[in-house]
Amino acid sequence: MGKMPHDLMEKYIYTRLGKIREDVLIASKPGIDVSVTWIKDDVVLVSHLDPIVGAVKRIGWLAVHIACNDIATAGVRPRWIMSLILLPEKWDPDMLDTITSDIDQAAKELNVSIIGGHTGYAHGLNRPLVSISAMGLGRYNDILLASMAKPGDSIIVTKGIGLEGTAILASDFKDILLSKGVSEKVIVNALKYFNEISVVKEAMALAEAKLVNAMHDATRGGVAEALLEMAYASNTYIEVYEDKMPLKDETRIFAEKLNFDPLWMISSGTLIISVLPENEDKVIKILRDMKISSSVVGKVIRRNKPRVLIHRREGYEETLDTLEPDRDELARIWSEYPRA
Numbered sequence: 001m002g003k004m005p006h007d008l009m010e011k012y013i014y015t016r017l018g019k020i021r022e023d024v025l026i027a028s029k030p031g032i033d034v035s036v037t038w039i040k041d042d043v044v045l046v047s048h049l050d051p052i053v054g055a056v057k058r059i060g061w062l063a064v065h066i067a068c069n070d071i072a073t074a075g076v077r078p079r080w081i082m083s084l085i086l087l088p089e090k091w092d093p094d095m096l097d098t099i100t101s102d103i104d105q106a107a108k109e110l111n112v113s114i115i116g117g118h119t120g121y122a123h124g125l126n127r128p129l130v131s132i133s134a135m136g137l138g139r140y141n142d143i144l145l146a147s148m149a150k151p152g153d154s155i156i157v158t159k160g161i162g163l164e165g166t167a168i169l170a171s172d173f174k175d176i177l178l179s180k181g182v183s184e185k186v187i188v189n190a191l192k193y194f195n196e197i198s199v200v201k202e203a204m205a206l207a208e209a210k211l212v213n214a215m216h217d218a219t220r221g222g223v224a225e226a227l228l229e230m231a232y233a234s235n236t237y238i239e240v241y242e243d244k245m246p247l248k249d250e251t252r253i254f255a256e257k258l259n260f261d262p263l264w265m266i267s268s269g270t271l272i273i274s275v276l277p278e279n280e281d282k283v284i285k286i287l288r289d290m291k292i293s294s295s296v297v298g299k300v301i302r303r304n305k306p307r308v309l310i311h312r313r314e315g316y317e318e319t320l321d322t323l324e325p326d327r328d329e330l331a332r333i334w335s336e337y338p339r340a
Contacts, residue, residue: 003220006030006232006323030323031146031233033070033217044140046076050219051084051131057171058194059130060085060102062164065198066219066268067132068110072200073215073271074145075207076138078110083117084131091121091128099128110200144207146233149214149274153300155240156273156283158292159196160248161223162255162265165330167193169254176337180257190250197269202292206273211283214274218267220328224310225264226272228320231306234274240298241311260329263310274300 004013009030017027025044026036037045048070052063060083068078083103087095096119107114112134122129160166169177170190177187199217206212214234218226223245231238247262255262273294275283280296287294308320 003323025140026145029147029233031216031229031231033146034074036074036140036143038140039137042140044138044143045135046071046074046138046143047133047135049131049133051129053127053129058102059128060099061106061194062197062268063130063132064103064106064110064112064134065200066164066217067134068112069197069199069203069217069268071134071136072203072207073217074138075142075203075215076136077204078112078134078136078200080113080115080135081107082115082133083119084129085117085119086125086129087121088125088127089121089123095128099130103130103132110198142207144212144215146214146216146230149230149234149236149238149300150276151236151300151302152277153213153274154277154280154296155227155238155298155300156275156280156294157223157245157297158199158202158271158273158287158294159269160193160246160251160267160293161218161270162251162262162267162329163193163248163270164197164219164268165222165265166190166248166251166254167197168266168330169258169333170250173258173333173337177254177257182253182257186250186253190254193248193250193269199269199271202271202287202290205286205290206283209282209286211279211286212273212275216272218270218272220266220331222262222264222267222329223270223272224308224320225323225327226267226270227308228306228323230272230274231308232323234300235303235306237301237304237307237309238298239301239309239311242313243311244295244297246293246295258333260333262329264327265329
């Protein structure tokens with residue numbers, strides 16, 4: 001599943017938001033993954049919706065964690081979810097059992113309640129689609145948004161780039177990886193990265209410590225697209241260095257065998273943090289105490305037309321200034337190996 005081009009979003013989505021209500025404090029905007037609605041006093045409802053079709057195994061579990069990640073990166077603990085489950089025309093009860101069991105398991109892991117949804121099947125689908133709406137309550141002045149990244153901030157990236165994609169490839173593309181000479185041990189190790197896809201724990205710890213200016217979870221399009229989304233949201237120029245990016249061995253091996261760029265691989269679980277330089281060490285210590293690795297990879301340079309400059313490992317520079325909704329390595333690999 002790809003994202004719509006930015007110009008079409010501006011033309012057909014962001015200008016068509018129904019009635020403008022005073023209680024809608026933050027609605028759809030480029031690079032901002034949540035909406036914020038006033039409830040009472042300084043209490044607000046933070047909401048997010050995210051679909052998944054890029055995985056087959058564990059799709060229900062992934063959908064819950066990924067939707068709740070975006071609530072947590074806003075500094076709010078997720079409380080409730082609603083699910084949309086659409087199955088292929090040739091579905092069976094075992095498929096529904098697996099998906100709903102996984103959704104239930106993930107919800108219990110995050111201590112969230114499933115309060116409603118819709119389940120059915122659709123013609124034309126060749127694999128399941130699961131969409132989760134996640135919600136939580138917070139205080140307006142404590143909300144964190146990608147738009148709050150500031151010039152002078154350091155950029156910290158956690159865990160590893162391409163994290164979610166590496167786990168999905170190990171799960172759904174095992175036979176292809178084995179045929180290309182990847183060892184069973186490497187694949188088993190990569191499967192463990194499913195356990196790192198949630199950022200709720202660390203995002204809440206950082207929000208409660210009040211040390212960060214902004215956080216963003218790297219989903220479709222990977223860390224590269226997530227950095228550009230942060231630049232768009234905050235109207236800034238961000239400069240980063242690829243050789244400082246955390247890269248797990250399994251991701252590197254998969255990238256070599258399947259010829260993909262880890263910076264553009266879907267990477268839920270990888271948190272991008274914008275933080276004042278004087279708070280860098282405190283943030284890294286909080287993460288380290290939670291056994292989460294992290295690296296300072298660059299900085300926010302200035303207010304500017306949204307732009308990201310990546311100093312590539314090979315010595316050249318890559319400039320990103322246009323959101324590229326179709327540039328996602330997992331989607332490309334699915335198109336090359338549709339029967340995986």
